[in-house]
Amino acid sequence: MSETDIIVDGQVVHCVGCGAKVQTVNKSELGYTPKSALEKGLQNGEVYCQRCFRLRHYNEIAPVSLSDDDFLKLLTSISATDSLILYVVDIFDVNGSMISGLHRFVGDNPVILVGNKLDVLPKSLKKRKVRDWLRQQANAAGIRPIDVELISAKTNYDVDHLLDQIEKYRNGKDVYVVGVTNVGKSTLINGIIRQSTGIKELITTSRFPGTTLDRIDIPLDDGHSLVDTPGIIQPEQMAHHLVGKELNLVTPQKTIKPKGYQLNPAQTLFFAGVARFDYVTGDDREGFTVYAENNLYLHRTKLENADSFYADHLGGLLNPPSEERKADFPALERHEFKTTQKSDVVLEGLGWVTVPAGVVVAGWAPKGVAVLLRPAMI
Structure with missing residues (x-):
């Protein structure tokens, strides 16, 4: 623990939006929130850092100081676990969603490939062809998924079916949700939380890359967790060449x-x-x-x-x-x-x-x- 950590009931307080440690000292560092906002958040049971607050209420993204090495260090720790991997890709940006050498990060853990943003594809497009395309692209990248699922996290389309598949393959393990930035991981987990608990928008979501700054653990009924991980920044994504309204x-x-x-x-x-x-x-x-x-x-x-x-x-x-x-x-x-x-x-x-x-x-x-x-x- 550092001197700037906020401790409540013996636990370090983290932002429920991005997972960063909350601090009230340095405005330019991760997790900063004004003391008045911290006190209000503790009363409400949901503390957001200033960055996530402004993102949620004003759709404004702030630069982050977490390095690529920090992102990769967090992901690499997954390889030492015995878990199920939910690998989320953007159907509209498959190549930009692919993580080169994924198994270096997740080890031999089984992978479910989840194609997100099905809602934007034309209705005439056959889902079987989309699944085949995703599997081919994954195989070309050295990834051998045990299953390929298509969803829309935004509209909640087929998320129920995905949950059934997770339970089918999980066998009492933790579930890690991984992917590059801007593929809708946090939106998906928000949907899962909403269906399970009724809480809306617990995890900060945005069309801007790089929202989740640390792993966020969501408890499952059997004592295991669903874990949202930070997105790997992929320079090859079109989204990284655009800002603000340009993305829209x-x-x-x-x-x-x-x-x-x-x-x-x-x-x-x-x-x-x-x-x-x-x-x-x-x-x-x-x-x-x-x-x-x-x-x-x-x-x-x-x-x-x-x-x-x-x-x-x-x-x-x-x-x-x-x-x-x-x-x-x-x-x-x-x-x-x-x-x-x-x-x-x-x-x-x-x-x-x-x-x-x-x-x-x-x-x-x-x-x-x-x-x-x-x-x-x-």
């Missing part, structure tokens, strides 16, 4: 409505200023379908003008990023594909474009953000 403009909030385009070769579609799709060669007036946030600005132009158009309009017409942030936004990187069947060009964290067979296309995304080709899901 590119991250799907509701079920995606497909947008159809008849394109000729040498035409380009801009996804605001964050990505780009080129139809390079193929037949005239081919049909392409875009699946992305319904309010995301899409702009069609000629391929020969695309580079100069992007340079002239980034931060203006092509927003996000904003004018103020365009200088810091990473350059878009090109990925070319030749299709042999109807396929999806996936712009991870943003959406995908369904393209016909026998064409050459290119997807552009911020450097490090994956652009993939897969058989068409729809």
